[in-house]
Amino acid sequence: EVQLVESGGGQVKPGGSLRLSCAASGFSFSRYSVAWVRQAPGKGLEWVSSISSSSDFIYYADSVKGRFSISRDSAKNSLHLQMNSLRAEDTAMYFCARHTPIGYCSGITCPFDSWGQGTLVTVSS
Amino acid sequence: QSALTQPASVSGSPGQSITISCTGTSGDIGGYNSVSWYQQPPGKAPRLMIYDVSQRPSGVSNRFSASKSGNTASLTISGLQAEDEADYYCSSYTISSTWVFGGGTKLTVL
Numbered sequence: 365e366v367q368l369v370e371s372g373g374g375q376v377k378p379g380g381s382l383r384l385s386c387a388a389s390g391f392s393f394s395r396y397s398v399a400w401v402r403q404a405p406g407k408g409l410e411w412v413s414s415i416s417s418s419s420d421f422i423y424y425a426d427s428v429k430g431r432f433s434i435s436r437d438s439a440k441n442s443l444h445l446q447m448n449s450l451r452a453e454d455t456a457m458y459f460c461a462r463h464t465p466i467g468y469c470s471g472i473t474c475p476f477d478s479w480g481q482g483t484l485v486t487v488s489s
Numbered sequence: 490q491s492a493l494t495q496p497a498s499v500s501g502s503p504g505q506s507i508t509i510s511c512t513g514t515s516g517d518i519g520g521y522n523s524v525s526w527y528q529q530p531p532g533k534a535p536r537l538m539i540y541d542v543s544q545r546p547s548g549v550s551n552r553f554s555a556s557k558s559g560n561t562a563s564l565t566i567s568g569l570q571a572e573d574e575a576d577y578y579c580s581s582y583t584i585s586s587t588w589v590f591g592g593g594t595k596l597t598v599l
Contacts, residue, residue: 399588401535408492409527409535409578411588423586426490459534467541468522473582475525477546479534 366390366478368460373483380450384483386443386460394438397421397463397472400445402456403482410456413445414463414472421472428454450487457482493518493579493591500597506567509594511579512560517589519560523582526555526564529593530575538577539564566596574598 372384384400399414413424413434422434433446443460463469464477494512501507511518511526518524526539537546539555542562552573555564562579579591 401590408576408593409529409580409590410492411580411590414588421586425587466546467544469541469582472586472588473521473523475523475537475540475580476527476535477537477540479536481534 366462368462368478368480370458370460370480370483373458373485375486375488376450377489378451378487380487381446381448382450382485384445384447384458384485386480388441388443388460388462391462393436393441396465397474398436398443399461399463399472399476400434400443401459401461401476401479402454402485403459404453404456407456412458415443416471423472447485450485452487455485455487457484490583490585490587490589493581493589495577495579495591495594497592498595498597500599501566501569502599503569503571505569506565507569507596508566509564509577509579509596511562511564511591513562513581513589514560516584517560517581518557518562520584521582522557524555524557524562525580526553526562527578527580528573528575529578535578569598571598 400412461476463474527535
């Protein structure tokens with residue numbers, strides 16, 4: 365069974381940093397592109413960042429570019445999101461999601477077929 | 490990276506059909522067939538319901554169907570059931586090698 369389990373969320377002051385992690389199991393993590401998607405309280409989904417299976421391709425939403433950094437450790441089946449210079453508008457549930465190669469897609473062009481339950485990040489003074 | 494446009498809410502009675510629209514631009518929906526739809530019950534993670542505009546993953550009911558015309562995608566749910574009540578999000582890959590989601594549509598089964 366595919367499982368994605370996020371951790372590392374919490375409360376942090378504006379300008380602070382936080383590092384999120386996602387532990388993957390039940391599939392060959394090294395063969396899949398993965399991503400972070402967030403959801404502010406009572407709001408919709410917002411894609412944050414994606415990283416290809418070999419880490420060759422990394423993309424960010426404009427809203428986090430220059431502040432967030434995505435990385436993966438395929439030896440440990442884990443995905444990370446380093447978040448710096450945090451702002452109140454970064455407050456959200458952060459989901460780890462897997463890009464799955466179904467249909468005609470490849471890599472990060474594929475939809476998200478598996479999601480974690482999320483970890484909550486609150487940026488407040 | 491503006492969000493795709495969805496109606497905030499739709500409703501229908503059990504057994505009826507509803508359609509949710511999702512409007513983007515030529516840089517996302519109009520330019521790619523990487524359009525997908527997600528169902529999110531309250532307090533839960535999203536679930537993939539449709540990919541590649543109109544394809545259903547294994548395990549998704551055939552009451553869910555979808556299509557695309559130009560810059561607008563649509564999701565139709567037929568034979569509405571109480572269990573369909575949830576938030577629904579469209580999503581598209583974009584010309585900037587990013588993903589964009591719609592604002593979400595709350596489906597109420599009356």
